[in-house]
Amino acid sequence: MSQDCLVHLDASNFEEEVLKSTVPVLVDFWAPWCPPCRMVCPLVEELSSEYAGRIKVAKLNTDDYPEVARRYRISSIPALLIYDGGQVQNMIVGALPKSELRMFVESALPKGQTHS
Numbered sequence: 001m002s003q004d005c006l007v008h009l010d011a012s013n014f015e016e017e018v019l020k021s022t023v024p025v026l027v028d029f030w031a032p033w034c035p036p037c038r039m040v041c042p043l044v045e046e047l048s049s050e051y052a053g054r055i056k057v058a059k060l061n062t063d064d065y066p067e068v069a070r071r072y073r074i075s076s077i078p079a080l081l082i083y084d085g086g087q088v089q090n091m092i093v094g095a096l097p098k099s100e101l102r103m104f105v106e107s108a109l110p111k112g113q114t115h116s
Contacts, residue, residue, distance in 0.1 A: 006048050007058040011065050017058055019086040024108040025056040029072075029079040031063045036095035037078040043098045044080075047105055054109055082108040 007017050009027065018025045028044045030037035048057035062069040062077055072081070072088070082090045082104070092104055 006045060007056060009058045009060040009065070009068070011068050014060070014065075014068055017056070018083050021056055021083070023054065023056050024082055024084040024089070025058055026105055026108070027081045027083060028057070028059045029062050029069055029074045029077055029081070030059060031061060031077055033063070034077050039095045040078045040080070040101075043101055046098065047101060050102075051105055051109075055105060080104065084108055 007013075009017060018027060026044070026047070028037075028040065030041065032038075044057060044059070051057070060068055062074060076093045078095065079091065079093045080101070081088050090104065090107055092100075096104070
């Protein structure tokens with residue numbers, strides 16, 4: 001699967017890509033050693049393609065950028081946060097099935113833009 005739809009976040013681009021985004025952003029806070037993170041990863045990638053143009057999907061490796069994870073009070077991973085207008089609108093922690101992740105994403109979309 002292509003990761004072209006995913007934004008890879010770091011300390012220097014988080015504000016621009018997430019907080020200043022004009023569309024809702026799903027941020028996956030993860031780490032490579034985390035088995036539930038590895039389970040969620042392909043689902044997040046699929047959602048990034050399915051919702052391209054309606055929601056931005058981004059990933060932040062908490063091992064590489066612990067200061068960003070601390071700033072947003074991430075204490076357990078995988079943590080999936082939806083930002084809209086620079087603010088956290090919703091959050092889930094842990095591995096969920098794709099159907100529940102889809103409902104989570106759709107909760108951030110304007111009415112009429114849900115998945116078909």
